[in-house]
Amino acid sequence: MSVPHRFVLALRPLLGVAGSAVAREFRTLMLIFLAGVAVWGFLEIADEVVEGQTHAIDTAILLALRNPADPADPIGPKWVEEMFRDFTALGGVAVILFITLGITGYLALQRKHRALILFAVAVFGGLLINTMLKIGFDRPRPDLVPHGAYVYTASFPSGHAMLATATYLTLGALLARMLPDWRTKLFVLTMAAVLCFLVGFSRVYLGVHWPSDVAAGWMVGAAWALLWWLVARWLQRRQIVEETETEA
Numbered sequence: 606m607s608v609p610h611r612f613v614l615a616l617r618p619l620l621g622v623a624g625s626a627v628a629r630e631f632r633t634l635m636l637i638f639l640a641g642v643a644v645w646g647f648l649e650i651a652d653e654v655v656e657g658q659t660h661a662i663d664t665a666i667l668l669a670l671r672n673p674a675d676p677a678d679p680i681g682p683k684w685v686e687e688m689f690r691d692f693t694a695l696g697g698v699a700v701i702l703f704i705t706l707g708i709t710g711y712l713a714l715q716r717k718h719r720a721l722i723l724f725a726v727a728v729f730g731g732l733l734i735n736t737m738l739k740i741g742f743d744r745p746r747p748d749l750v751p752h753g754a755y756v757y758t759a760s761f762p763s764g765h766a767m768l769a770t771a772t773y774l775t776l777g778a779l780l781a782r783m784l785p786d787w788r789t790k791l792f793v794l795t796m797a798a799v800l801c802f803l804v805g806f807s808r809v810y811l812g813v814h815w816p817s818d819v820a821a822g823w824m825v826g827a828a829w830a831l832l833w834w835l836v837a838r839w840l841q842r843r844q845i846v847e848e849t850e851t852e853a
Contacts, residue, residue, distance in 0.1 A: 640827075
């Protein structure tokens with residue numbers, strides 16, 4: 606075996622480690638970038654809402670989803686309305702808490718108690734942030750059309766959109782880390798994103814949120830999920846929190 610060939614073989618493990626480190630840092634930078642974009646998007650929407658600049662487009666979209674002859678009737682057959690009630694339930698506090706309890710129970714059985722605490726703090730912190738934002742903005746619910754679901758809190762940002770995005774994107778990421786190839790990972794993350802979209806859209810379709818409420822909920826929910834992904838990665842690298850799976 607020639608000397609250059611032996612030299613290349615000796616360097617291969619080091620190159621593999623370096624490449625893996627670069628890939629990890631790149632993923633971290635992408636998460637930071639995406640979180641920043643989401644925060645910026647929320648701040649822009651919030652500013653427009655406070656100034657009343659979104660009222661025209663909010664009104665146009667909301668009325669476009671209603672029968673022009675009867676604003677109490679959403680467009681489409683009755684089964685479509687019922688379908689979107691099903692989707693909207695997936696972003697409700699009761700469903701989110703049930704999923705959270707299921708995941709924390711699984712982590713407890715796996716004896717990953719620090720990961721359990723991290724996940725629980727992320728979810729309940731999201732609930733707290735959403736409540737504080739609703740109280741701070743105190744935006745009234747849409748009054749152009751009858752509501753297709755019972756509501757009892759302020760309108761901005763949409764709690765269903767925010768909590769669904771934070772929870773289901775996090776679950777999608779956890780599942781993706783357990784899967785073998787990038788196509789399957791992409792499929793899982795895409796399905797999580799589609800579910801978040803359907804939950805948010807259902808709130809507008811049922812007339813209980815302005816479209817800008819939902820867009821803001823998506824933005825802050827994505828930012829919150831990305832923030833906790835970053836925190837989890839940082840803590841896992843320092844072995845403060847247990848790994849849920851091997852690094853994707």
